[in-house]
Amino acid sequence: xxxxxxxxxxxxxxxxxxxxxxxxxxxxxxxxxxxxxxxxxxxxxxxxxxxxxxxxxxxxxxxxxxxxxxxxxxxxxxxxxxxxxxxxxxxxxxx
Amino acid sequence: xxxxxxxxxxxxxxxxxxxxxxxxxxxxxxxxxxxxxxxxxxxxxxxxxxxxxxxxxxxxxxxxxxxxxxxxxxxxxxxxxxxxxxxxxxxxxxx
DNA sequence: TTGTCGTATAGATATTTGTCAATATAATAG
DNA sequence: CTATTATATTGACAAATATCTATACGACAA
Numbered sequence: 001x002x003x004x005x006x007x008x009x010x011x012x013x014x015x016x017x018x019x020x021x022x023x024x025x026x027x028x029x030x031x032x033x034x035x036x037x038x039x040x041x042x043x044x045x046x047x048x049x050x051x052x053x054x055x056x057x058x059x060x061x062x063x064x065x066x067x068x069x070x071x072x073x074x075x076x077x078x079x080x081x082x083x084x085x086x087x088x089x090x091x092x093x094x095x
Numbered sequence: 096x097x098x099x100x101x102x103x104x105x106x107x108x109x110x111x112x113x114x115x116x117x118x119x120x121x122x123x124x125x126x127x128x129x130x131x132x133x134x135x136x137x138x139x140x141x142x143x144x145x146x147x148x149x150x151x152x153x154x155x156x157x158x159x160x161x162x163x164x165x166x167x168x169x170x171x172x173x174x175x176x177x178x179x180x181x182x183x184x185x186x187x188x189x190x
Numbered sequence: 191t192t193g194t195c196g197t198a199t200a201g202a203t204a205t206t207t208g209t210c211a212a213t214a215t216a217a218t219a220g
Numbered sequence: 221c222t223a224t225t226a227t228a229t230t231g232a233c234a235a236a237t238a239t240c241t242a243t244a245c246g247a248c249a250a
């Protein structure tokens with residue numbers, strides 16, 4: 001995973017609507033129609049956002065008959081968290 | 096910290112140039128001129144990016160004589176990591 | 191086949207964004 | 221005062237983006 005891919009994830013999460021979707025999915029898998037119910041956007045707009053979330057890898061799609069179910073890619077999320085956590089953070093009081 | 100503020104942070108990190116800056120700062124505090132040396136952008140463009148990084152709170156500026164030193168806001172970063180880590184991530188194999 | 195339902199794509203448009211050159215600002219030195 | 225140095229701001233512009241309406245696609249039902 002290089003910097004460019006992380007940038008893609010951050011960019012995906014950097015839109016308020018998509019971050020809301022991300023937060024919804026943190027509770028577990030959801031179908032597109034359920035997500036749509038909780039947002040004030042049209043269906044094509046949701047489809048557009050889901051594509052972006054899937055293309056960066058942080059969200060996965062699963063088709064089940066007519067419905068598409070979305071869930072977080074937990075492995076990728078864990079990797080991202082681990083990467084962020086690997087930061088040299090000194091206590092601000094001293095060098 | 097509400098969702099909107101996280102979106103601002105993610106948006107800030109969603110640009111490749113700014114993510115590079117973020118990665119540089121993970122190694123510790125740096126002056127603007129040092130950051131500029133490692134990027135192929137002009138000084139005004141760097142200034143613009145630093146403003147965005149500071150406005151979302153993830154980067155802090157410290158003026159010392161003629162130089163401005165930038166460093167990560169470790170408290171905010173920790174909060175972000177904790178938030179992300181608080182995700183209900185099931186093993187993908189079972190319900 | 192025709193209709194319905196959930197989702198995706200195409201095309202248009204207004205807004206946002208990243209970048210630059212030019213200029214300003216603030217602090218210091220002489 | 222003037223000159224220098226590091227950084228910030230302004231204004232312009234091309235590229236990217238979020239959103240919509242209209243339409244297409246795919247799966248199933250009758």
